[in-house]
Amino acid sequence: MNVLGIETSCDETSASVLNSDFKILSNVILSQDEIHAPYGGVVPELASRQHLTSIGYVVQECLDRARLKLEKISAFAVTQGPGLIGSLLVGLSFAKGLAFYFAKPLIGIDHLEAHIESAFLENRKIPLPALALVVSGGHTSTFFMKKKLDYKLVGRTRDDAAGEALDKIAKFLDLGYPGGPIIDKLAEKGNPRKFMFALPRMTDGSLDFSFSGLKTAALKLVREHKISKDQPHFFDFLASFEMAVIRALLSNLAQAIELFKPESLVLCGGVARNKKLRHYFTELGQKQSLPFFIPSPEFCTDNAAMVASLGLVKLKSGKKISFSLNLNAYPRSGY
Ligand code: KG4
Ligand code: ZN
Numbered sequence: 001m002n003v004l005g006i007e008t009s010c011d012e013t014s015a016s017v018l019n020s021d022f023k024i025l026s027n028v029i030l031s032q033d034e035i036h037a038p039y040g041g042v043v044p045e046l047a048s049r050q051h052l053t054s055i056g057y058v059v060q061e062c063l064d065r066a067r068l069k070l071e072k073i074s075a076f077a078v079t080q081g082p083g084l085i086g087s088l089l090v091g092l093s094f095a096k097g098l099a100f101y102f103a104k105p106l107i108g109i110d111h112l113e114a115h116i117e118s119a120f121l122e123n124r125k126i127p128l129p130a131l132a133l134v135v136s137g138g139h140t141s142t143f144f145m146k147k148k149l150d151y152k153l154v155g156r157t158r159d160d161a162a163g164e165a166l167d168k169i170a171k172f173l174d175l176g177y178p179g180g181p182i183i184d185k186l187a188e189k190g191n192p193r194k195f196m197f198a199l200p201r202m203t204d205g206s207l208d209f210s211f212s213g214l215k216t217a218a219l220k221l222v223r224e225h226k227i228s229k230d231q232p233h234f235f236d237f238l239a240s241f242e243m244a245v246i247r248a249l250l251s252n253l254a255q256a257i258e259l260f261k262p263e264s265l266v267l268c269g270g271v272a273r274n275k276k277l278r279h280y281f282t283e284l285g286q287k288q289s290l291p292f293f294i295p296s297p298e299f300c301t302d303n304a305a306m307v308a309s310l311g312l313v314k315l316k317s318g319k320k321i322s323f324s325l326n327l328n329a330y331p332r333s334g335y
Contacts, residue, residue: 001074002066003315004098005308006059008091009083009111010138011035011042013054015062016304017073018312022124025066027305029298030054033178040171042137048086055094062304070102077311080108081330083138088329096325107311108327111302112139112335113151117313118299118306119266126293127263133253135277136269136302137163137178140209141335142253144260149317153335154256155207162245163271165211169218169241173228183238184274190239192276195221197244199251207256214244246277250284257288265292272300 001020008014016027032050036042063070078095081088099106116132131154132143140157160168163180170179175186197217200210218241221227227237253265265288267281278294285292299305 001312001315002068002072003075003077003308003311004059004062004073005109005304005306005311006055006076006078006091006095007114007302007304007307008051008055008087009079009081010087010302011047011050012302013051013058014302014304015059016308017062017066017068018305018308020312022121022309022312024121024305025068026062027298027303028058028062028065029301029303030058037177040177041167042084044084044086047084048090051087051090055090059094070098073098073102073104075105075107075311075315077107077109077307077314078327079111079114079307080327082111082333083331085329085331088331092327092329096327100325105315106325106327107314109307109310110334112141112143112333114306114310115268116143116145116151116266117310118268118295118303119293121299121305121309122295123293126266127291129260129262130264130266131253131256131260131262132266132268133249134269135162135249135267135271137161137167137180137271139269139333140211140249141333142207142256144256144262145266148313149319151335154260155209155252156333156335157209157211159210159212160215162209162211162249163269165215165245166242166271168215172219172222175229180271180274183242184276186235187239187242187276190235190237192239192243194233194236195240197240199244199248207252207259209248209252211245211248214241214248242274242276246274246280249277250280254284254288257290262290265290267292267294268300270301273297
């Protein structure tokens with residue numbers, strides 16, 4: 001049994017094949033970073049057009065690397081949402097065409113659930129229940145995963161996502177796109193204690209996140225201290241802002257641990273590539289004596305291996321899954 005996964009929710013065109021033992025036979029990711037870089041963010045119209053141009057090649061390359069023909073694919077798994085609607089529709093329509101032609105099941109996959117699944121690609125025995133922090137450019141959410149395919153939303157951002165806040169500050173300082181990895185690198189040279197940021201607190205006791213306040217405070221500091229690339233406190237500012245984002249994420253997770261008493265912790269999504277976040281998340285896991293799991297960087301970014309993997313889990317679960325060709329794309333999170 002081989003499952004082909006397809007992911008086009010944002011600005012990566014990706015295809016991957018897993019066999020029935022969850023072994024990754026291939027995972028091809030084509031990034032559109034260069035196309036969106038001049039605009040300092042993803043331009044939805046350009047993203048969907050580029051997916052259209054790339055999807056055929058990416059799927060073919062994925063099959064070639066796996067040394068498989070399409071006839072050997074037992075099911076097609078595809079990201080349904082949340083994401084950019086035009087981008088989602090390219091992957092979904094392509095997968096529908098394949099499923100229809102080969103008369104094989106089509107499995108719709110939620111992008112946030114797929115990010116959580118990315119941790120299982122390298123370790124199928126993560127103790128459950130787990131608390132999973134999904135941090136990306138479009139999402140910042142914590143889930144309590146009681147058992148496989150059972151996700152409960154614990155908290156989510158009420159405004160910007162963590163990655164979005166990093167990207168916006170980088171754009172404001174004219175550092176390039178995507179800003180997250182650029183800040184990750186430049187912040188290494190700075191003192192994270194130089195500038196203090198007040199952490200956002202929810203007054204209603206919820207475990208939601210908020211990053212717009214941090215972003216506004218950062219922009220205020222930039223203006224007050226005239227922060228720019230050639231100014232002495234430039235690196236300190238980036239290190240301090242990065243640390244504020246990490247503290248906001250992990251202090252929230254620490255509260256969720258108290259409340260939900262999980263058996264393990266998962267960190268996933270594009271921002272989980274951040275070196276300092278990985279370091280402090282590891283420290284939190286050790287302090288709490290909980291096993292913790294962070295995917296390798298290639299599986300933190302949007303990829304189709306996590307989509308195929310969740311498709312396979314669904315196929316094997318024996319649960320009734322709707323394999324209908326009428327699957328719809330959804331732009332907003334259903335959680
Ligand atoms: O999961 P992802 O590939 O796409 C979404 O679903 O959004 O995440 C992309 C986000 C971007 O905001 C990018 O700046 C951020 O992940 N990112 C990083 C790093 N690498 C990517 N943020 C901080 N440090 C990094 N090393
Ligand atoms: Zn993502």
